[in-house]
Amino acid sequence: MKKLKKKIFSMISIAALVLSGFAITQVNLPEKSVQAAETTKYRNVMYYGDWSIWGGEGNFYPKDIPADKLTHLNFAFLDFDSNGDLKFTDKDAAVGAPVGQDGVQWNSASSGILNAVQDLRAKNPNLKIGVSIGGWSKSGDFSEVAANPTKRANFVKNITKFIRYTNMDFVDLDWEYPASVRQADLVDNKNDEGTPKATPADKENFITLLSDIRTAIDKQGTDLNKKYELSVALPASQATLQNGIDTVKLFQIVDFANMMTYDMNGAWTPNSAHQTALYGNPADPNYSSGFSVDQTVTYLKNQGVPSDKIVIGAAFYTRGWNKVAAGQDPLHPGLFQPAEKNNKDADQSPTYGAPNASPLTVGDGGRAGGVWPYRLLDQLKTKSPDLVEYFDDVAKAPYMYSKTTGEFYTYDNVRSIGYKTNYVKEKGLGGVISWSQSQDKATTSTKRDELTNAIKTGLFGSTSLPSNQTVYSDLNLTVSVTPYSENGVGYEITVKNNEKADETNDVLKSIEFAQETVKLPKFYIPVSANETLTAGDYKAGTVQTGNGYVTVDLASVYDGQQIPQGASYSFRLKSSASSVDVNRISRIDLTQRMSKTGAEFSRQTVFGGGAINPDPSDTTAPTVPTNVTASNVTDKTLTLTWNASTDNTKVAGYQVFRNDVLVGTVATPSFNDSNLTADTTYSYKVKAYDAAGNLSNSSTALSVKTSSQTTPPESNTWNASTAYSGGDIVTYEGKTYKAKWWTQGNIPGTEQWGPWELIS
The missing domain is CATH 2.60.40.10 (Immunoglobulins)
Known part of the structure; x- marks a missing residue:
């Protein structure tokens, strides 16, 4: 599969309840009211590319992301055309592939990354998920769309719909770069658009576009009782910022900006240097260009930018030169030294760059830039055993150099990450952004987390990240309850999904289908003192009673695992009573999951019993509690x-x-x-x-x-084979839980409405 690569060449000046019956409708833009959402103290922001699931990245699925260490996860990337209509960069990855989710099939309502990241967030409420639009190779249509009011309005409307259908928390706009003309590099990426239509007007039009997005998502957030965030990815180059970014106006609109303080040097320059240095080193021939984190931050703060909105970048990959002179500094051989063009790109043009981890192919990574994921540095050292790691204590940056071959590689490691997180805290900045998650190195599990954990620990220490309140859009569902008398008595419950397919755009149609399909539902019916309910047919699946509810879990019933748009599903519950009364089932709560083992990700209330046929003429509201x-x-x-x-x-x-x-x-x-x-x-x-x-x-x-924190009661470590009664206390993975009812084998902390209550 093809990768959509992000490259930043800085050398160029370059819930409501269902009774409301809401379906998703077109967003009408109100009068502009631009205001950034409330910010958090620090952010650990990560990009996750849609190509990560394929073999070239080792089939790295969302479930293997160390999500408990992150505050924000960017799905990268979403594309769009010159009319502002959204496009997938890889549809199979976004909504088609099972991506390692248990029980999920190809092209189902639960498939694809966009579903999997919701499941990931449900298990990790510290995490916010969002979409990054554009990127290095997909920024070609920004200029035209931002300049045209009709196309811009269509683009904004589509973005707003997208984040609602996918239950996302933020939008990240990645325009690379306003007012900077660049021709497509088809040797590196046959799908690269370049930015040939860029004009000086982009600078003002970018602000207009951001303002319109801010207004639209704020209005939708008010309607849904949630607060969306808006972020941007910005270049580190001061020349590129001056050319195309009105920083004062931009930072008044966005919640934070991800400064791409990586790729600041690379094989396009004739000498070696750091690609992601914290501080500029005066020995660097390009020192005056300001290619360091500190020089970029200083520039922004001098422009009046709020420090807590500046998020600095970390590189989870290398940039490299193939043959660099050793120089005269015995402590830092090869650093800031001239390189030779003794290598060739895939099109046979000469280059300073070292070979990449992946083979060079015209149209798919055809430029030799010495790009190696951090997780493969051991392989790089095996390939070039004479490489030695050095550390520039002025720049606070590592590099590797071989005196034998002249190879030189620049990157971030745990040590340089430590300096960056300390810098964030010393300067009162907004956090760290990293490119990208699939390139990190696994430590003790399948999760690639070595550098990710270094950032989290550096910013937040060893404590767990605070949880967020996740708000979901309810579906338009109705329920009917009718009595039956066949081999006893009971209730036949029919749930009707009243949603319908309204979208025609391929992206919106796909995510509308996923959002508006009921997936792996559980139904919670309050226990009635007059009867006990059990499964009345196989379609009811697993039925259990506890904690005041009768729980009907349809995950074990193939036909009930999904209720698509316009479809109905019926199941029977057998009653222990001699006669039944539908008014005993006055309410049914519904939860959904993305995968059979996933966390429940939404809950809403539907009605039964006395609300079989609600009277539309009844407009009298109940009295106020x-x-x-x-x-x-x-x-x-x-x-x-x-x-x-x-x-x-x-x-x-x-x-x-x-x-x-x-x-x-x-x-x-x-x-x-x-x-x-x-x-x-x-x-x-x-x-x-x-x-x-x-x-x-x-x-x-x-x-x-609430009262002050009390000391958690003594407890025992949870054991899967032990049966626990309501009130029993256990510890699991450093947290303390109390059983709400009898349970055995249910892992604490994995089920939102399960038997375990987190108490410490």
């Missing part, structure tokens, strides 16, 4: 109670909001909240809803502060 109080407040949990609401027909349940985010739906006026942070103040509101889907106004807000 009153007297909301908190009790049993600890450092991690609390219990909310309130006065029951009334309705002209029937109150079906309540929604509970913590800090304006929906955190629970209950049938009775009581809610237990858990996994809170000690010594933290939370604001709660409660809404009632009726069988027709009407919502009350919120209750009066209640502020509650």
